[in-house]
Amino acid sequence: MPPKRKASPDPSSSTNAAPTRISHWLMKAEPDTRLERGYDVAFSIDHLSACKTTKWDGVRNPEARTIMKDKMRFGDRVLFYHSNTKIPGVAGLARISSQKSYPDPSAFDSKHPYFDAKSDPEQPKWWLVDVEFVEKLQRLVPLGLLQKLAGKGADGKALSEGERKDVGYLTDEQLQAIRGMALLNRGRLSVQPVEEVAYDAVIALSRKGGWEGWVGKWNPKVGPSAAKASNETTTTTPASASAVKSVQNGKKSKHHHSAPAAKTAKSNATKKIKTEEDSKPAPAEGLRRSSRRQSGV
Numbered sequence: 001m002p003p004k005r006k007a008s009p010d011p012s013s014s015t016n017a018a019p020t021r022i023s024h025w026l027m028k029a030e031p032d033t034r035l036e037r038g039y040d041v042a043f044s045i046d047h048l049s050a051c052k053t054t055k056w057d058g059v060r061n062p063e064a065r066t067i068m069k070d071k072m073r074f075g076d077r078v079l080f081y082h083s084n085t086k087i088p089g090v091a092g093l094a095r096i097s098s099q100k101s102y103p104d105p106s107a108f109d110s111k112h113p114y115f116d117a118k119s120d121p122e123q124p125k126w127w128l129v130d131v132e133f134v135e136k137l138q139r140l141v142p143l144g145l146l147q148k149l150a151g152k153g154a155d156g157k158a159l160s161e162g163e164r165k166d167v168g169y170l171t172d173e174q175l176q177a178i179r180g181m182a183l184l185n186r187g188r189l190s191v192q193p194v195e196e197v198a199y200d201a202v203i204a205l206s207r208k209g210g211w212e213g214w215v216g217k218w219n220p221k222v223g224p225s226a227a228k229a230s231n232e233t234t235t236t237t238p239a240s241a242s243a244v245k246s247v248q249n250g251k252k253s254k255h256h257h258s259a260p261a262a263k264t265a266k267s268n269a270t271k272k273i274k275t276e277e278d279s280k281p282a283p284a285e286g287l288r289r290s291s292r293r294q295s296g297v
Contacts, residue, residue, distance in 0.1 A: 023076045024199040025067070026183055026192045027056065027094070027131065028083040036113035045080050045092035045136050053097055053132040056191075057106040058114035060126065064191035069101045069127035071193075078131060079194060079202060081183075082140070087218055089142035090202050098130035137206040143183070144218020145211055146202075150179040153216070166210040174201035 031044035041058075048054060059065050078094040103124035106112040119125040147153045149167070159167075177198035182189060205211070215222050 021073075022071065022193045022195075023073065024078075024194040024196050025072065025076060025096075026079040026081050026090070026181075026194050028081045028190045030084045031082045031091070032085050034084070039113050041113060044082060045133075048080065048092070048094065048131070048133045049136060051133075053130055055104075055106075056128045056131050057104050059104070059128065059191065060114060060116065061190060064189060065126055067191050067193070068129045072096050072101065072129050074099050077134075077199065079199060083190075087140065087142050087144075087220065089140045089145070089218075090137065090206070091140050092136040093134040093203070094131050095134050096129050097132035101127045101129050104128040137203070139206045139209060139212075141202050141205045142218040143187075144216050145205065145214070146178055146181065147184060148214070148216065148218075149175060150181075150184055152179075152184055163211075163214065166214075167205070167208075169204055169208050169210070170201055173197055174204075177201060 029043040029048075031042060031046075033040050033042045035041070043054075056068065059068065074096055076096040078096065079090045080092040080094045082088055082091045103121070104114075104126040106114045107116040107119035107124070107126045108121050109115055110117075116126065144153065149159065149170075151158045174197055177195045178184070178201055181194065181198050182192040183194075186192070212219070213222055
């Protein structure tokens with residue numbers, strides 16, 4: 001009898017299938033004013049909306065650089081993240097718009113905030129991609145919310161039964177994907193991969209909500225600061241009403257006489273703000289005004 005032939009491997013089997021390429025990312029930018037070598041490097045989703053497309057320059061982290069240089073492709077989707085701000089979180093959506101990555105010219109410009117004297121134009125060290133605006137999310141998706149959903153919040157507690165119902169549109173798979181996000185496990189990386197399942201979950205959290213009533217410092221509507229402001233408003237209301245009544249009755253009011261002083265103080269504050277704004281240097285030509293710091297959430 002002829003020897004038995006070994007069965008040929010099934011080309012469709014999972015062991016032979018090529019790994020799925022990551023095509024979703026999270027990219028961080030700082031929305032608040034911060035001076036870097038005399039230039040304001042703030043860059044928010046509103047800035048991107050205004051300029052439509054920008055070079056994602058200034059990245060000086062090797063891993064983030066490698067992601068842009070070797071892994072990102074035209075059309076890849078991006079979660080635009082506000083970092084180093086009072087309430088950090090995903091603020092909008094963007095898309096990779098360059099056909100391929102290319103050397104970061106800011107590394108060779110001695111006047112640029114992110115100039116790198118060790119970078120050689122003949123052998124570029126830093127690379128970038130172009131990013132275009134897609135959408136500003138209806139609700140900012142705070143970092144604190146994602147941490148809570150992952151059981152990594154400040155209280156360290158899992159979602160209550162009621163909270164799970166509030167976000168019942170999220171599947172268990174999506175919650176698991178949120179727990180695995182690099183943002184929650186390697187938060188300081190400024191350019192990160194994101195699973196498509198997690199990407200879709202973040203968008204759903206913004207569009208469908210349900211968590212707006214949850215208490216947390218990341219939620220200013222119901223956080224401690226909101227409660228404090230509410231108490232202050234309640235306390236001052238009777239005094240304000242009393243002042244109005246005194247004026248109506250033709251009586252002299254302490255509040256009434258303090259108005260000119262308040263107006264003068266406001267005028268002085270306005271002048272100060274204008275002076276500070278006038279003293280700021282104009283942005284450099286082509287400066288994206290976005291910090292790609294290696295640290296900071």
